[in-house]
Amino acid sequence: MNPGPFLLLALLALAAGVVGGPRFPRAWLGVSLTASLAGLAAALGVLLGAPDWEWRGVWRLGGEAIHLRLDGVSALFLVLLSLVSGLGALYAREYWPDAENPSSAPRGRAWWSVLTLSMGLVLLAANGLHFLIAWELFAVSAFFLITLDARGRATRAAGWLYLAASHAGTLVLFAFFGLLAARTGSWDLGPMRDQPALASLLWLALVGFGVKAGVFPLHIWLPSAHANAPSHVSALMSGVAIKMGIYGLVRFSGWLPAPRGAAWALMGFGAASAVLGIVFALAQSDLKRLLAYCSVENVGLIAAGLGGALLAGAGNEAAGGNLLLAGALLHVWNHGAFKALLFFGAGAVLHATGTREVNRLGGLWRAMPWTASLFALGSLAVAGLPPLNGFVSEWLIYLGLFDAAASRGEAAGPAGLTAILIATAGALALATFIKASALVFLGAGRTPATRHAHECGALMRGPMLFLGATCVFLGLGPLGVWPAIARAAASWGGALSPVGEPPVALAMLGRAQRVLAVAAVVVGGALWHRVHSGRHRRGVTWDCGYAAPTARMQYVSGSFAGIVSGWFTWILRPARTLRRPRGLFPAKAFHLERVPETVLERVLGPVAAVFVRASNAVRRLQHGRLSFYILYVAAGLVAVGMFVWVGSLR
């Protein structure tokens, strides 16, 4: 199957979406879904065995002939892009309707199409210059989507921060592509492993793409941007946009000769991201901010797997390396699926209650049973628990790390350490998502905000159901996706022999997952039947004999996360304001706690403050008084004259 016509169809549909989207919402939905289906068809065609697709145009853009390529790696990411952008378009129709947002909804549709189109072009571009153009378009359109509702101060600040951080990354990428073109003599991109002189350039790529991917400590823009964007945008950003950074990392670590240090760095920063990302997530009480930090964790997991694969490739341990690479690539899909699901769920909660603050929610399962159960499913998946998809990719990564450790090769020590760190991150993720889903959906409602909550409609529920089903399918049938992953891994181009047959253990794992799922359903049904066929009644929760319990006495975010945040105060640096009750009739007492973004507020903030102070000092010279300006000029002239005179004396 030739993917060309499908890609052309997707391109035309998205272009039509950009032009006509603002005016014709129904037609826009139609073309967006068409583009998604066409993109999906093209990408799946390549993943399921069609040869790589390559196309060179006769037109020139910026002096370079247009060159597009769809191979296994780009197809893998294109599947995710098509899926989430299509579902997001559906979701947005109910979540961000024209009736409530007369000015921002039409704008949002056009930018959504631009964003989807530019991300698709990033994946297809096989020319460095065009890659940069698409990359910039992608960054800018994402900015306009994040600030779609720019009335809030926090949203505007988040948008600017995103734009600044994104451009800092783009600047590094300019240097990267520029130097690459200078050293190879051409902007064309492709495998260049035979040119050892290019090895040092990979460091630039790591930083530039690392900013977009949100690897710790380059993640500073991510939490606020993902939290403040409209939820369908958050889903696309967290599910797909940060994967563009991962795409860059995967792409160029495979195409360029990889220095060993870069592999160590990927693995080390990946493992650190995994642990610290989830620690920050656990400490958050804003549901969407929590999900955003969790993306840092998952990106770290992918980066660690990729770094491990590079190391294994350098050390000739193909078996373990293949597992790591496959795990990292599969986790790209898995994270895209469950994180989009969770952001859609968070959006439904925000839509129904008007707040993202988990300490104000509670007991929503009664009003929103669908959202509650799908969010629970997503929580199980993101915590990496069997029998869902998150576990499969984590299992592959673990197995690769254990392989490296047990073989006692060069990478054995760091692999073992990474395995322990990932296990810690996994246990922390479990704590985080128990907290998130339980505080929002279980117990009693904490504030009046929960009283008028309502279930979301079919257009919001449908995408969530689809993503939930994807999580279940990827978990129960891991063998089914193996060919696609193997195809992507084969076109990675790194120093690993192509991934062939699926490991036997993966088949066993799939069987174990299916047995577990069936057994859980059977036993759950049996216990349910047993309870409901016998005597059963409802009673109040046992409250230790207390006479007047209130919903505010339930555990909240801070109390749930208290033990773990206590271990990590060295990095969390929570800002606390405490006023104890005083006197016989205490009037007012409170305890406020806020967890700042440490890297941004405690490291970059002070550094930036020094710059601002220095600039302010310099600015005093610029006061607008003409006489002083004349003095500056005169002093300058005298100085130059002195300089020349002293020089002529020598």
Added chain:
Amino acid sequence: MMNPILEMPLRLAVWLLLAPLLPGIVNKVKAWVAGRRGPPVLQLYFDLAKLWRKGVVVSTLASPGFLLGPAVAWVAVVGAALLMPLGPSLAGAGFRGDFLVLIYLLALARFCTAWAAMETGSAFEGMGAAREVSYAVLAEAAIIAAVLSLSVQTGNLSLSTMLAPAAGAGAALLAAGLFVVLLAENCRVPFDDPNTHLELTMIHEVMVLDHSGPPLAAILHGASVKLLLFSVLLVQAVLPIGQFAPWAGAGVLAAGVLGVTIGVGLVESLLARLAFRRVPLLLTTAFLLCLFALLAAWKGGPS
């Protein structure tokens, strides 16, 4: 090797039927140390039978997850147990990486228990769930370090081959580390006191305060299977079970498990519960013990 069609039901029967014996033995040991007669060894069987016949009170706040949580947790624990080999004669069909499935099934059980606890909206149960999931972070790191040391020692990645030989140089460290993890994961003294019913001081017991009848039976039975699972893991990790003749291996395993159970009982009789701020310290010690076992395995060379 046994006929696989026969083996599975046999292993299932061993796990399901023998597990409730262990808490009985622990209680008998405690009674013996204290000079009491104590409840019969089979007390938990009677309790389970009684609970299964009883009715259920469900909190007005609870969703269906309150009942499904214990069911899924029980399935997860039993599933984890079925992955664990029972000596050379009942090793089961292992696969590479099955130990990870085992560890994550226990995590699934933890998720479900904590979920069901949070269903009630009780601050006590929130407290218990928070403690359970927080301390599990350290316990999980320790377990991964322990299995890592076993896989480095044997160069193997499936439970049946990892657990067959002796633990080698770091055996004593590994045994100590895993024993502490066993106490923590099964909520025994010095981490938790299964005897008290003072909510403020408990971890696991406080999470199941609002459960009653058949779901409580599933929770109690699951807890006993988990205790047996950790004892079997500890014994097989340390002793070279794989080198015995099949039935001798089973005998050694049974004796080892009995020894561990008596050890739990003795610890419970002789130690007081730790203050909560000391708990992370002890768990970190367990993690370090497992880490040193890993280093010992590393330096010891392949077995």
